[in-house]
Amino acid sequence: MSNIDNNPFAASAGDNPFNDPSVTQVTNSHVETVDQFNPFPDHSTGGLASHTTPATTSLYQPAVLQPSTEPSPQATAAAAQAKLLKQQEELERKAAELDRREHELQSRGPTGKENNWPPLPKFFPIKPCFYQDFSEEIPPEYQRVCKMMYYLWMFNCVTLFLNLLACLAMFITDSSGGMDFGLSILWLVLFAPCSFLCWYRPIYKALKTDSSFSFFFFFFVFFCQVVIFIIQAVGIPRWGNSGWITAFTVITTNKAVGAIMIIVAILFTICGVLSVILLKMVHSMYRRTGASFQKAQQEFSQGVFTNKNFQTAAAGAAQGAFQQNN
Template sequence: MSGFDSNPFVDPVDVNPFQDPSITQATSGAAENNGEFNPFSAIDMGNHTGTTIPVSGSSSQPAVLPTSVEQSAQASAAAGQADLIRQQEELERKAAELERKEQELQNRAAGRATNTGAKENNWPPLPKFFPVNPCFYQDFEEDIPEEYRRICKRMYYLWMFHSATLFLNVMACLAYFTADAQNGVDFGLSILWFLLFTPVSFICWYRPVYKAFRSDSSFSFFFFFFVFFFQVAVYIIQCVGIPKWGNSGWIASISMIRINLAVAVVMMVVAGFFTVNACLGVILLKMVHSKYRRTGASFSKAQQEFSQGVLTSRTVQNVAAGAATSAAQGAFGRSQGN
């Protein structure tokens, strides 16, 4: 009966295929590996970095940047150093030039101090047999600094042109007088202007500007500006040519066209000379003023120079001493009379 009690559909041996040792080992190892595996762990990342990330390509790419930065820094440093060297050379050149000018001024001052008595007057350049000796000493190369030498020579040439114009004015007024006897006043005044204005202009505005450039004198500059301003005004009046004023200007020359054309032409030439004198006077006045502003002169300095010159003048000292002596004698006499 026992044979009939068994299940015909059941295997005679109860075998579990999942209990096979190989399967059990495989499944247990896979479970352990699956439970412990972390794809983001540092160990696994370290194991796979050599195969998955191209280290050589990523590290070699930015190597160009440090090289370019270093080259630009070296170029800027070299440019800055060259600029500093150029500035230093320019400063050394200016310092050498200033030292040379200072040495020239010192040598010139020393020469004037030691050779004041030895220098002889050389202007006007008169012959030896002439009874009148030169009255002034003039030497542009020795007395006038190089930066002022050209403008000082131009002022001297203007004075020479001024003197020549006054002489030609005498000739034109003489022709004016011969053409019309009523113009004798102009001829006489033209002689007076030539004899008076030629030396006075030399003493009153040319010598002051020469002394101003020679010794950087503020007082000489101010004296020159004051006198030369009136000289320019006189040039303009002479250029106009007012009748009976002794000037062969434009009005007088135009009035002679209908009387004597040749005399009118001569007078017009002289009027043109007066016009040139006026124009050159204005131009040189502005040029001297521009030079004056660079010298550092001032009105207070001019006052100080004037006061020092008055106090140290031997003539003023003698006059003051004589006045004080006479005043003391008068006071003593009054006291004795009382």
């Protein structure tokens, strides 16, 4: 019956987990429980005061709110405007540099070298128009004749200027010499540049390139120059030349002015004599170069047909004729 009184639902001693020896050993020990643990034991703090550890400086600074670094719209617009102004200045500088180079290219002759004649100062508004170098462009056997032609041109310019002064002196002493003085100014202004362009530059080019056309052009114009030298040396009255006839006419009334005119007449005579001598020298050189009239015609035709202005004019005329026919 004892077995019947037992509770069948009661847990057996072997099934109770707290009956485990390891658990009962801990519960029966004198170890303080968590509730009884005192983190601040009651003991003297005198030793702790003597062993106080100094506080160390933290390596990390406290967080500080930084102001916003985004620029304002006004600052952005000002920076953009300053950038545009800088770009504009750079473009203007480059444009000025391009203009300077363009002027330098325009001042150079067909050879690509900078013009050096007439020799004018740098600050002068008019720049040199021609390039001239005897030792570089003229063959050695022709340099002497070419330089003599250049010296003849300069001598002629000096003579024309002295002729102007002589005519001025005659006009001061005699009011009837006003026509001679006016014509003397015209001859100086006309003959000085025209003689350079019409006979000196052609002979320079002819000796430089052995051009038959330049030789023929020089012969034609320089023959006219020789005739002008003779007329100037003769000195026909009222023609603006202080030649022999005018000088002897004036010396009877005013010896000082007459003496000045005689000096100018001598200079005109020297120009005429030198021009004849140089004409013969150039002609002999021309015959040795093998130039001919046929070569001159070929050079002229080639120069005309390759000229851009002539090609433009011919194209315009052909187009106009074609439109009229249609």
